[in-house]
Amino acid sequence: MDAMIQLIHVSRWYDRRPALSDVMIEIEKGEFVLLMGPSGSGKSTILRMLIGEEQPDEGQLFVQGKNVTKLKRSEIPYLRRKVGSVFQDFRLLPKKSVFDNVALPLIVQGVSEKDIRRKVTEALRAVGVEHKRDQSPSSLSTGEQQRACIARAIVNGPVVLLADEPTGNLDPELTGEIIELFKLINARGTTVVVATHNHHVMHQVNCRVISLMQGVVLPERAMPERVGV
Amino acid sequence: MRRLFYLVREAWANMRTNRMTTIVAILTTAFTLTCVGIFLLIYVNLQHAAGWLQEDVKIMVYLEDRLSRDGRLQLELMLKSDRMVGSVLYISKEQALTEFRTQFPADSHLLEGLGENPLPASFVVTLAQNSRSPEAIKEWVEQVQTMGGVAKVDYNQQWISLLAELIGYIELVALGVGILLSAAAVTIIGNTIRLALFARREEIEILRSIGATGTFIRVPYFLEGAALGACGSALSLGILKVGFELFRQQVQFISRFSEMEGLISFFPLSACLALVLAGTALGFTGSVVSLLRIGEGRV
Numbered sequence: 349m350d351a352m353i354q355l356i357h358v359s360r361w362y363d364r365r366p367a368l369s370d371v372m373i374e375i376e377k378g379e380f381v382l383l384m385g386p387s388g389s390g391k392s393t394i395l396r397m398l399i400g401e402e403q404p405d406e407g408q409l410f411v412q413g414k415n416v417t418k419l420k421r422s423e424i425p426y427l428r429r430k431v432g433s434v435f436q437d438f439r440l441l442p443k444k445s446v447f448d449n450v451a452l453p454l455i456v457q458g459v460s461e462k463d464i465r466r467k468v469t470e471a472l473r474a475v476g477v478e479h480k481r482d483q484s485p486s487s488l489s490t491g492e493q494q495r496a497c498i499a500r501a502i503v504n505g506p507v508v509l510l511a512d513e514p515t516g517n518l519d520p521e522l523t524g525e526i527i528e529l530f531k532l533i534n535a536r537g538t539t540v541v542v543a544t545h546n547h548h549v550m551h552q553v554n555c556r557v558i559s560l561m562q563g564v565v566l567p568e569r570a571m572p573e574r575v576g577v
Numbered sequence: 578m579r580r581l582f583y584l585v586r587e588a589w590a591n592m593r594t595n596r597m598t599t600i601v602a603i604l605t606t607a608f609t610l611t612c613v614g615i616f617l618l619i620y621v622n623l624q625h626a627a628g629w630l631q632e633d634v635k636i637m638v639y640l641e642d643r644l645s646r647d648g649r650l651q652l653e654l655m656l657k658s659d660r661m662v663g664s665v666l667y668i669s670k671e672q673a674l675t676e677f678r679t680q681f682p683a684d685s686h687l688l689e690g691l692g693e694n695p696l697p698a699s700f701v702v703t704l705a706q707n708s709r710s711p712e713a714i715k716e717w718v719e720q721v722q723t724m725g726g727v728a729k730v731d732y733n734q735q736w737i738s739l740l741a742e743l744i745g746y747i748e749l750v751a752l753g754v755g756i757l758l759s760a761a762a763v764t765i766i767g768n769t770i771r772l773a774l775f776a777r778r779e780e781i782e783i784l785r786s787i788g789a790t791g792t793f794i795r796v797p798y799f800l801e802g803a804a805l806g807a808c809g810s811a812l813s814l815g816i817l818k819v820g821f822e823l824f825r826q827q828v829q830f831i832s833r834f835s836e837m838e839g840l841i842s843f844f845p846l847s848a849c850l851a852l853v854l855a856g857t858a859l860g861f862t863g864s865v866v867s868l869l870r871i872g873e874g875r876v
Contacts, residue, residue: 422791425785425788428785428786428787429787433786435786439779439782443590452787453788456784456787456788456790500787
């Protein structure tokens with residue numbers, strides 16, 4: 349299988365404190381991976397590095413064979429177009445309708461009006477909020493807002509979907525629904541990486557779990573519970 | 578197409594969101610550009626006046642009283658055959674006296690007591706179109722001055738030199754004021770853009786995360802700056818036009834200056850368009866400076 353994501357001896361320090369120490373991760377194309385660990389373990393740092401928001405102090409990162417650490421500043425937007433991002437706080441533009449929010453990545457890429465309408469409708473249908481397309485995000489429930497955020501992340505058919513604590517603001521029932529949605533997206537061939545500290549998520553999906561603790565990757569299958577976290 | 582529409586709509590939304598700041602920016606830009614415009618208007622009109630005076634250069638060649646009729650005719654012939662001369666008009670002593678009485682009726686009694694007509698005969702010489710530069714006039718006058726039978730040569734050189742000097746000063750002041758106030762306009766618009774950037778920093782973060790390029794993020798702010806500059810300069814032109822018309826009315830009202838009314842004019846349409854373009858460019862520069870200074874819009 350091809351590696352979709354590779355982290356090779358990646359280290360990162362914040363004020364001389366290690367956020368990531370010699371991290372080695374390889375995620376295959378089409379895999380569903382959970383990045384697990386408590387707050388400050390380095391999950392979000394890895395996700396931010398994968399979209400070029402941060403650079404490692406040491407080591408190299410590859411996404412679909414491209415060395416992210418070697419990308420020019422002007423090339424980073426094109427990386428982000430291939431990598432969809434879902435955030436805990438949704439990050440929807442409050443003054444735009446759900447449709448316009450989801451259409452944004454396509455507008456940015458200069459997609460034609462006709463294709464925007466088709467793709468946004470498909471994405472909204474896939475996440476189950478098509479009926480809310482003309483409403484503002486503030487009129488949506490938290491679960492619907494997260495679905496709209498996921499629709500925005502998948503609307504341009506990314507090769508990877510990164511989700512940083514996507515269920516952090518959701519109750520267990522909604523968490524289950526969102527995880528099911530990620531599974532569906534993964535079933536279509538998109539590599540999905542979900543960073544979470546929520547152990548319930550781990551029980552809802554049968555996938556590889558990469559556990560992090562203070563910036564260090566724990567041996568696989570060594571669940572945080574088992575090491576006393 | 579949708580991308581362009583989006584960018585324009587975003588620029589418009591920026592201005593609407595920060596309505597008060599936008600209005601203040603347009604008004605202050607308009608004020609600063611009006612100040613520049615006043616100097617420009619004075620400069621343009623003085624140049625126009627200088628051109629008009631140059632066109633109307635009349636040289637008075639006063640003749641000696643003892644010059645005979647033949648001598649006068651010979652001199653007239655010489656002047657007319659000069660390629661630098663456009664036209665020559667002879668004013669006899671009697672005609673000069675009549676003109677004096679017509680022009681200064683209240684002072685005509687001054688000449689009564691003298692008995693003999695003290696005014697000299699003269700030639701009113703208008704130089705040819707291509708010989709009206711100050712240097713050419715000066716040279717010609719010096720040459721005529723030495724001719725026999727010529728008592729004195731007089732022309733409005735002093736006025737022309739004075740005006741040229743004044744125009745030079747106004748040009749300098751206009752340039753200085755223009756640079757200073759343009760910098761002020763750039764700063765004002767730049768600060769407005771900074772406020773807009775600050776108000777929309779979250780949105781910028783979102784745009785970055787979905788793969789918007791720096792250009793895509795910056796364009797609405799460039800458009801906003803340019804629109805503020807264009808609106809400010811258009812408003813300043815409106816203020817200048819109103820001020821100019823009021824001034825013209827005053828000139829009309831004061832009959833003494835009524836002839837001046839035809840001489841003064843507002844900016845031609847091409848200059849108005851150039852001023853609006855200059856305002857647009859200043860606004861654009863303001864947003865560029867602002868974006869560069871705080872490094873926003875970078876990926």
